[in-house]
Amino acid sequence: MSDEPLIEDEDAEVLEARLDQGGVRLDKALADIFPTLSRARLQTLLAEGVVTRDGEPVSSGSAKAQPGLYAVALPPVVSATPLPEAIPLTVLFEDADLIVVDKPAGMAAHPAPGSETGTLVNALLAHCGDSLSGIGGVARPGIVHRLDKDTSGVMVAAKSDRAHAGLSALFATHDIERTYLALTRGAPSPVKGRIETLLGRSSSDRKKMAVLRSGGRNAITDYVVQQVYGMPAKAGAAPLAARVACTLHTGRTHQIRVHLASKGAPILGDPVYGSGSPAAPVRAAIAAAGLTRQALHAAVLGFVHPVTGEPLRFETAPPADMQALEKGLAEL
Template sequence: MENNDIKTFLVTEEEEGDRLDVYLSEQFGDMSRSYIQKIIKEKKAEVNGKVQKAKYQVKEDDRISIEIPAPKVLEVEPQNIPIDIVYEDDDVIIVNKPQGMVVHPAPGNFDGTLVNAILYHCGENLSSINGVIRPGIVHRIDKDTSGILMIAKNNNAHNSLAEQLKVHSIKREYEFICHGVFKEDKVTVDRPIGRNPKDRLKMAIVPDGRNAVTHFEVIERFNGYTHVRATLETGRTHQIRVHSMSINHPLVGDPVYGPKNPKHKFKLNGQMLHAKKLGFIHPTTGEYIEFDSELPDYFKELIEKLRKL
């Protein structure tokens, strides 16, 4: 149909065995599995040129195409929202995103997002690769995760940054505060992550999930809590939150993966997770550049409270 968006994907070895609907819902983080299933039922998804059902198990090198219906009424409006721009040139913008801000519009959050703010700031000078809803967005961090994020101002920059993400060459360091005291100074978690089979809104450690590696390093220990640095090798959805929980150290303030009745109530607005450092090869100059984001005040205030426990 006219104006419909056709996306194509090539299945990798680590993705082999996923159901078609599960595979596609992971490619589109902002689309529900039920919506993907509806598209598949309407015969808008093909594997190697042949229509398949949702239960089809994808194989390595399968070429999957899916026709996404054009949004009926959805225009992303520029909004004059203050944003903390760390760096900007003709190719990239580095933004320090506050906790509570959604990165791009999605059902339930059509305005007040980082994209609305960036559109006001940049006008049309953003990459178009991810469409009208996500102009310039190369990667995301969760709504309640604060910190540094890169945005592409043109398609060449977008392709370069996306390729660096794909081969895991981008430096991404986070800091968080978790429940429990880390015994070791350094821990590496290498466990596959996929959709939780019992709750599709959550991610989990699953045998047939996608490869995920996180390196943890203790910054400071408190009475019952630990301040930790996490370095990502891969960038799966909720990776740090799931990996930390898997070793019995859920993030403080995490409403999804944290304990239901935490011992201390700190009146937090979400998980204590901050994207601290970001380093990559500049798309045009070819030089390595790195950015560091200061911990937000609420994060530093919690550290002071924990030191007094």
């Protein structure tokens, strides 16, 4: 067996050390021979498959260590400062103080674990250059609000610090017009109403938000069922799907997705809050449309320009995947 580890990433920094005695947990043994790496960091590296013994991958930190030559391939360090990327943007409005874009689904608003590049911030840095507001911090220049990565629609970003401060104040006082279009499994009842709850982290899954009985933050969504699809023959039964317009009065994380799910009408394609499976015809329509994300689009954004005082309002149609899905639902 060769002493050369089988490392595929040519840009990785490779640490090597020989373990003469085994018997203890592997993560502990590795922490002893690689003192610059913590056991927690080593456990992550093991899970990522970048640790080898005598050229063979090892992955279980709880397994008993065996003597041999161990190698750890450390991934390249990612810059904490986002870099400009020449990503095409659909610009709806731009002046010296702000820019309004129609964000595509699949683009994160700013760099975060798992989305370090290809974000709106990367695109804006290339498009706006040095004119992007720095109040949002190094990782989030210009960002005053965000859409989920897989939610499409209208977003505004600040190019000047005075616009950033003014937009932030408008969002803080909810003096912003924001309407979203959602395609849902079933339909919320009644056909028009207000959902007002407390929203916070789920006690069972900290990655999810949930409606809470106490704690959390107040969240208000007005909704209107604009169209229903697949009306059942049985009187009083719910439709198979619907198009719902939601107006935000607060801007909590995943607010619309959680609120519609709490009404028994989760957004179609939502991998987190879409509990339960849609009816077979709806599943077929989703597949035919090629929808691979939650069917949610930020259709309207209106506000008073924080510098000029000009009323601004922008409206965009849902992208092709949602339009194709709605066409398929209309044929149910």
